[in-house]
Amino acid sequence: MPKSAVLFILSSIFKFSSSSKWVVDGVVECKENIHGLGEFSHLLQEAIIHFYERGRGHGGIGDPDDYLDGPVLTDIMGHFQVKAHRGVYETFTTPDPYLQIDHLCYTPTSKQPLRMGCYYRTIIDLGKSSKAINELKVHIILGMESARLISGKGKDLEIKTLEDLHCPSN
Numbered sequence: 001m002p003k004s005a006v007l008f009i010l011s012s013i014f015k016f017s018s019s020s021k022w023v024v025d026g027v028v029e030c031k032e033n034i035h036g037l038g039e040f041s042h043l044l045q046e047a048i049i050h051f052y053e054r055g056r057g058h059g060g061i062g063d064p065d066d067y068l069d070g071p072v073l074t075d076i077m078g079h080f081q082v083k084a085h086r087g088v089y090e091t092f093t094t095p096d097p098y099l100q101i102d103h104l105c106y107t108p109t110s111k112q113p114l115r116m117g118c119y120y121r122t123i124i125d126l127g128k129s130s131k132a133i134n135e136l137k138v139h140i141i142l143g144m145e146s147a148r149l150i151s152g153k154g155k156d157l158e159i160k161t162l163e164d165l166h167c168p169s170n
Contacts, residue, residue: 022084022097024051024126026138028074030105033143043078044142047103048119051082054096068097099124102166105142118167125158 030044050070068084082099102119114120124140138157 022051022068022095023081023135024083024097024099024138025081025135026079026099026140028078028080028101028103029139029141030103031141031143032106041141043074043076044103044105045074045076045078047074047078047080047101047105047142048072049074049080049082050100050102051084052098052100053084054098070100096128097126099126099138099140101140101142103142115165115167118165121162121164121166123160123162127157 028044028047028049029041031039031041033039048070049072051068051072053066053068069082072080072082074080101122101124103122104114104119106114120142122140122142124138126136126138140159
């Protein structure tokens with residue numbers, strides 16, 4: 001195979017992979033049950049969103065997760081959007097993206113009371129996909145812990161609030 005053909009193929013791969021982009025557009029809602037008053041829901045503003053992609057061991061021992069975007073705060077309507085470009089290696093692998101949300105929505109599954117300056121931390125798995133993720137739309141309900149992928153056929157997403165509170169050091 002001539003060198004020019006090899007260079008053309010390699011440049012096409014790099015061009016394709018650099019133009020591939022993830023966009024996650026979503027809304028975060030807080031649903032709480034207050035004893036004696038009943039259940040109520042509100043759009044959660046100022047939740048902190050981080051966008052990650054799980055490491056798969058190709059980067060060495062203990063390959064850390066890739067930090068793709070954030071921190072992004074939800075707006076007054078609970079809306080957020082995170083974006084990331086896919087790397088060259090991700091063109092040939094199955095991406096495993098997730099959102100990390102730090103929030104103040106009461107979460108009954110947490111065994112610790114919320115302390116001043118601390119957050120609940122919830123992980124939303126966006127699901128592995130063998131094809132490039134162009135744009136995802138999600139609706140996340142914290143407190144009652146549910147998340148749904150709206151784009152495509154729609155499906156429930158795996159959601160988990162971590163046991164330990166996240167308390168940033170001052």
